[in-house]
Amino acid sequence: MTEWLEKHVPKMVLAPSFIAIFVFVYGFIGWTAYVSFTRSKLLPKYDLKGTIQYERLADSPRFEVALTNLAIFGILFILFATVIGLALAILLDQKIRTEGPLRTIYLYPMALSFIVTGTAWKWILNPGLGIESVMHDLGWTDFAFNWLVDPKLAIYTIVIAGVWQSSGFVMALFLAGLRSVDNEVIRAAMVDGVSTPRIYMSIIIPSMAPIFLSAFIVLSHLAIKSFDLVIALTGGGPGYATDMPATFMYAMAFSRGDIGQAASSATVMMIIVTAIIVPYLYSELRPRHD
């Protein structure tokens, strides 16, 4: 009896959550993919109509803007969050006295929701309320910082807010990584008279490759599903200049009664995520020979 229980209880306990995830995550991914091959409008329909939704998507200038924005935002967001996070971590790692409070200060933005971040930056970047207006009041009347209302530059304000929010988190990841580097190696290098920058470049940073990978995965999925930050900061505007695939999908599904377009854009987003995650899973899950 005990033996039977030992064997089966873990399975029984795991089964409900397994079934729930199987149905509500993978089941609905499958459902969405299926619906993307129909001509569903207000309500889902189930007659397959080929790839018409994907053709419409390819013809849609708005979705093109959304994909371009995702590329701009994704690349810059990941790059700057990683670089700034790493720099902060290295600076904090210099055995300074106030590390505790400083670490908390930099990590704190992560505790805010993207809605709060977006709203705060909307006010800061608004030319009539924020930085520009303050500079004008201080007498620097030529000062211009109106990216938020410039359709060509508005996407970069989202990068600024996103980096502000996330670089503290990346810093925490790297700080943990820095602490786990073998001290013996570093001491040996110091004894050999290697300069500190060289120690970082040649020893510490290369040994943190897994941390870089984790940071990349976390940041890239934040970028792809970014929705609340865009809604709070620009509302997708000016025009639809800061639309992202996620906001495009929301507009199609919930404002326009075009479930087919929503499903096909969601499927495209999933393909992008898969393209990033699968190589990662492959490298993580392959049998190790060491």
Place this chain on the structure above:
Amino acid sequence: MKKSVLLTSALALSLTATAAMAEPKAEVLHWWTSGGEAASVKVLKDEFAANGGVWTDMPVAGGGGDAAMTALRARVLSGNAPTAVQLKGPSIQEWYEEGAIGNIDDVAKAEGWDELLPAAIADHMKCDGAYCAAPVNVHRIDWIWGNSKVLADAGIDAPTTWDEFNAAAEKLKGMGITPLAHGGQAWQDATVFEAVAVGLGGPEFFRKAFVELDMDTLKSDQMKAVFDQMRTMRGYVDDNFSGRDWNLATAMVINGEAAFQIMGDWAKGEFIAAGKVPGKDFTCTSPSGGAYLYNVDSFAFFNVDGDDAVAGQKLLAKLVMGGNFQKVFNLNKGSVPARLDVSMDEFEFCGRQSNADLNTAIDQGFLLPSYAHGMAIRGAQAGAITDVVTAHFNSDMSSEDAVAALAQAVANSL
């Protein structure tokens, strides 16, 4: 224990007895949740109760009705539609095609709705020739709201054509006043766009372009002229307009920071709430040459089971179109009654103006559905047009490119 079981079954019995008498019941899905709107709905709720009905309120706020529509989809898909739903324009037909909408034709016939409603508005309320929805109000979209004091100081009259508007705007700009208070949100861009389109192109052009989606009209030189005017208007807004909410734009006109706003008549409520008198402290004129763009809110009646729910639909339909509700609701909401025989004596200046223009437009056949507010065409097509309008207004796109993009976007959305 035994006693409580007895009590429960007695209760259950009495409940079944009531249901058998088909007491009118209505579950009403709507998104009128803000102050004035909630007060307007309460009028209906009280009338319904006074006529022996049981009203179950289902207010779903958020997203300008998007959240309510999501709730509606879930309810219809699970086979449990609400009795009545705040729904308007072509989306009534869309739901009818999904097989979800019922019929209240007998009430409409008995009450003579065909005589009471403008034909254009009655058509929205019919599914295959039979009434399936009841209108509550008529909002006018193509209004120019102006600050009387600013206009008097500048020595200009409230504009009634786009040429007059441009002349006034240039003068105001020279005086350092923002001519046009505008919020750079897609639907507000679309609101200005359709007012420009109907004013410049006339009713026939508007109908062909935004009701029939005629490709030649969408690509026409007239449409280019409309986009040219939009480009001119872009020069009349302040630098900071992006993403501004409509009521903040109204506030700019109220406190004299800007001279004009182009917005539906819900803007009037903001002026009145700020203690301004319609026709005296602020002007309401239309640049549409007799045309009238309407946005009609209505209740659609879904397929429901049970005599009590059907009785509830019939009672609700009758009350919604009743003279008292139409008057009180619209006094609260700033719109005018859809029913034409309601006395306008208690309405303020702009309301009476709206009603008079409505009657003139009916006589001339100039009564047109607003595309920007989902009355003329379905969501997918209206959204496609708005995408182009807002992309043009917020960039340096040329009118030629905008017209080409417009035709392509509409074709792609069909």
